[in-house]
Amino acid sequence: MKETGVNGMHVLILGAAGMIGRKLTERLVRDGALNGGAIERLTLTDVGAPARPTMSAGQAETAASDLSAPGEAEKAIAAKPDVIFHLAAIVSGEAELDFDKGYRINLDGTRFLLEAVRKAGDGYRPKLIFTSSAAVFGAPFPPAIPDDFHLTPLTSYGTQKAMGELLLADYTRRGFVDGVGLRFPTICVRPGAPNKAASGFFSGIIREPLAGHEAVLPVADNVRHTHASPRAAVGFLIHAAGLTREQLGPRINITMPGVSVTVGEQIASLKRIAGEKVAARIRREPDALVARIVSGWPERFDARRAAELGFRAETSFDEIVRIHIEDELQGKIAA
Amino acid sequence: MKETGVNGMHVLILGAAGMIGRKLTERLVRDGALNGGAIERLTLTDVGAPARPTMSAGQAETAASDLSAPGEAEKAIAAKPDVIFHLAAIVSGEAELDFDKGYRINLDGTRFLLEAVRKAGDGYRPKLIFTSSAAVFGAPFPPAIPDDFHLTPLTSYGTQKAMGELLLADYTRRGFVDGVGLRFPTICVRPGAPNKAASGFFSGIIREPLAGHEAVLPVADNVRHTHASPRAAVGFLIHAAGLTREQLGPRINITMPGVSVTVGEQIASLKRIAGEKVAARIRREPDALVARIVSGWPERFDARRAAELGFRAETSFDEIVRIHIEDELQGKIAA
Numbered sequence: 001m002k003e004t005g006v007n008g009m010h011v012l013i014l015g016a017a018g019m020i021g022r023k024l025t026e027r028l029v030r031d032g033a034l035n036g037g038a039i040e041r042l043t044l045t046d047v048g049a050p051a052r053p054t055m056s057a058g059q060a061e062t063a064a065s066d067l068s069a070p071g072e073a074e075k076a077i078a079a080k081p082d083v084i085f086h087l088a089a090i091v092s093g094e095a096e097l098d099f100d101k102g103y104r105i106n107l108d109g110t111r112f113l114l115e116a117v118r119k120a121g122d123g124y125r126p127k128l129i130f131t132s133s134a135a136v137f138g139a140p141f142p143p144a145i146p147d148d149f150h151l152t153p154l155t156s157y158g159t160q161k162a163m164g165e166l167l168l169a170d171y172t173r174r175g176f177v178d179g180v181g182l183r184f185p186t187i188c189v190r191p192g193a194p195n196k197a198a199s200g201f202f203s204g205i206i207r208e209p210l211a212g213h214e215a216v217l218p219v220a221d222n223v224r225h226t227h228a229s230p231r232a233a234v235g236f237l238i239h240a241a242g243l244t245r246e247q248l249g250p251r252i253n254i255t256m257p258g259v260s261v262t263v264g265e266q267i268a269s270l271k272r273i274a275g276e277k278v279a280a281r282i283r284r285e286p287d288a289l290v291a292r293i294v295s296g297w298p299e300r301f302d303a304r305r306a307a308e309l310g311f312r313a314e315t316s317f318d319e320i321v322r323i324h325i326e327d328e329l330q331g332k333i334a335a
Numbered sequence: 336m337k338e339t340g341v342n343g344m345h346v347l348i349l350g351a352a353g354m355i356g357r358k359l360t361e362r363l364v365r366d367g368a369l370n371g372g373a374i375e376r377l378t379l380t381d382v383g384a385p386a387r388p389t390m391s392a393g394q395a396e397t398a399a400s401d402l403s404a405p406g407e408a409e410k411a412i413a414a415k416p417d418v419i420f421h422l423a424a425i426v427s428g429e430a431e432l433d434f435d436k437g438y439r440i441n442l443d444g445t446r447f448l449l450e451a452v453r454k455a456g457d458g459y460r461p462k463l464i465f466t467s468s469a470a471v472f473g474a475p476f477p478p479a480i481p482d483d484f485h486l487t488p489l490t491s492y493g494t495q496k497a498m499g500e501l502l503l504a505d506y507t508r509r510g511f512v513d514g515v516g517l518r519f520p521t522i523c524v525r526p527g528a529p530n531k532a533a534s535g536f537f538s539g540i541i542r543e544p545l546a547g548h549e550a551v552l553p554v555a556d557n558v559r560h561t562h563a564s565p566r567a568a569v570g571f572l573i574h575a576a577g578l579t580r581e582q583l584g585p586r587i588n589i590t591m592p593g594v595s596v597t598v599g600e601q602i603a604s605l606k607r608i609a610g611e612k613v614a615a616r617i618r619r620e621p622d623a624l625v626a627r628i629v630s631g632w633p634e635r636f637d638a639r640r641a642a643e644l645g646f647r648a649e650t651s652f653d654e655i656v657r658i659h660i661e662d663e664l665q666g667k668i669a670a
Contacts, residue, residue: 159505
């Protein structure tokens with residue numbers, strides 16, 4: 001990352017139209033700065049051009065770009081941004097349904113980006129923050145997954161993310177890029193309409209009742225999972241952009257912290273904050289398939305390195321519920 | 336793997352001209368069978384066509400093939416071999432010197448092979464045995480590396496092997512291939528001329544004195560490393576070909592066993608077996624660069640899964656020395 005004195009920073013967000021991309025954009029626009037350096041230029045790309053934000057200082061620009069198409073990665077980094085947030089990916093369910101598309105977008109897209117950076121020349125070595133996922137891990141698990149647990153993903157998505165991590169670490173070791181990979185836990189409460197992802201209910205059982213709608217809970221109350229809010233996820237990305245190579249060392253792919261709770265504890269938080277009537281909007285409707293899928297997911301991480309490096313998630317699920325009410329509902333709960 | 340009754344098996348070795356490939360070929364030709372099934376056809380490929388062996392029964396054929404060239408993987412598997420040994424790779428030093436070539440041969444070659452198998456159709460699902468490496472691990476290490484230790488390679492070669500493992504596991508999980516990946520320890524005693532690999536001295540200090548030549552030892556006697564003989568390596572490959580999907584489960588990439596000894600213990604073995612005069616042909620000439628490289632390598636593995644699955648290495652370094660004398664020197668030590 002170049003020193004930002006007279007000239008401010010150029011920040012590129014790849015995959016800026018997704019949920020995290022939009023929230024990261026909002027935060028950067030609001031701050032006008034990243035880790036103390038003014039943002040002079042903010043470039044947002046996605047497969048469809050993202051909405052163009054209004055910046056009080058500095059310039060924002062948007063473009064449609066599919067990293068996995070030939071030449072697109074070169075175009076995306078042609079202006080040599082100082083910091084690249086690489087969030088572009090298709091999600092787990094889609095990567096499982098469409099094998100070719102998953103490898104094309106999630107693996108080839110990442111590799112093309114790294115190759116474009118390597119070949120840019122002129123000593124170009126941007127900070128590159130890559131969103132990985134806890135899906136790089138696969139059951140069976142110890143009670144808490146340590147930082148040095150092996151990568152045995154049980155989905156194509158997890159495989160593609162693990163391969164992206166390995167590439168990023170090798171390109172960083174060789175000095176082509178200054179990379180850091182963040183393994184996100186499940187992001188909760190996810191705003192927006194319910195989706196068909198098997199993990200959707202973790203957010204749905206909080207979001208829908210708070211909005212006055214019924215939510216279906218397909219698994220037992222004792223199912224345990226780890227969550228971080230969208231606000232915490234954006235915080236991870238921004239914190240990562242400020243870490244130096246010396247702080248990171250050679251192991252640049254890091255499991256992020258989160259709040260490990262059972263579904264029962266999620267519901268108890270909802271009750272404490274919004275009351276019995278809201279929590280009563282959760283309808284239990286066991287689904288054996290969803291229960292089986294979820295049983296293969298990590299329950300808890302012992303994310304020591306992340307803590308040492310200063311990454312912070314929420315410390316209780318109550319906090320996660322309150323953040324959703326603040327950030328998405330303007331403080332208002334549907335009675 | 337198809338049932339082998341009236342029709343025998345078709346075995347393909349990719350990378351058959353390398354040291355392990357040649358020894359595997361010899362063994363299969365001698366046995367005329369693989370895990371109880373007669374070998375009807377043996378196909379050997381490498382970037383240069385391997386020597387064609389004479390089989391007492393069954394047919395042998397050889398071809399020049401570079402898996403990383405378009406269309407070559409499809410050609411290599413066109414006859415739908417039942418068992419594929421994928422040994423084709425460039426070594427660690429070369430992959431580090433030539434970044435593009437390493438990714439092309441070691442990563443793209445493996446991916447093209449998997450893609451060719453996936454697209455072959457007709458329910459084709461061969462047994463595919465992939466040689467990976469302990470280079471998928473990177474220092475710092477615990478005193479013994481457990482089976483669930485994370486993948487943080489510190490070379491491009493190790494990165495490419497780790498990515499190959501991940502691909503193989505995903506293609507296996509999806510039912511496109513019946514894969515197993517074997518993380519080889521250092522193979523010792525490596526026959527042939529001394530090479531410039533940083534690890535070369537581990538073999539050199541045994542092979543050269545036994546042949547009447549001087550050997551240089553660039554590291555201290557207390558350096559610890561894990562070894563298996565070429566004969567054991569061939570045994571790993573053959574044993575892996577006989578493991579079922581049920582035995583392997585989803586974690587198909589397995590650290591192989593070996594003998595963990597210090598350089599001092601290696602030399603003590605040589606003295607016991609060949610005498611003081613032979614061992615005196617080792618000249619200590621410390622090399623700080625080699626010492627530094629070697630200090631980043633694993634010392635010992637706790638290869639429990641391999642043991643449970645029936646993989647067997649030598650149990651002492653004496654045995655490794657004796658195997659070299661038997662297999663390479665016709666039992667004769669240079670006085």
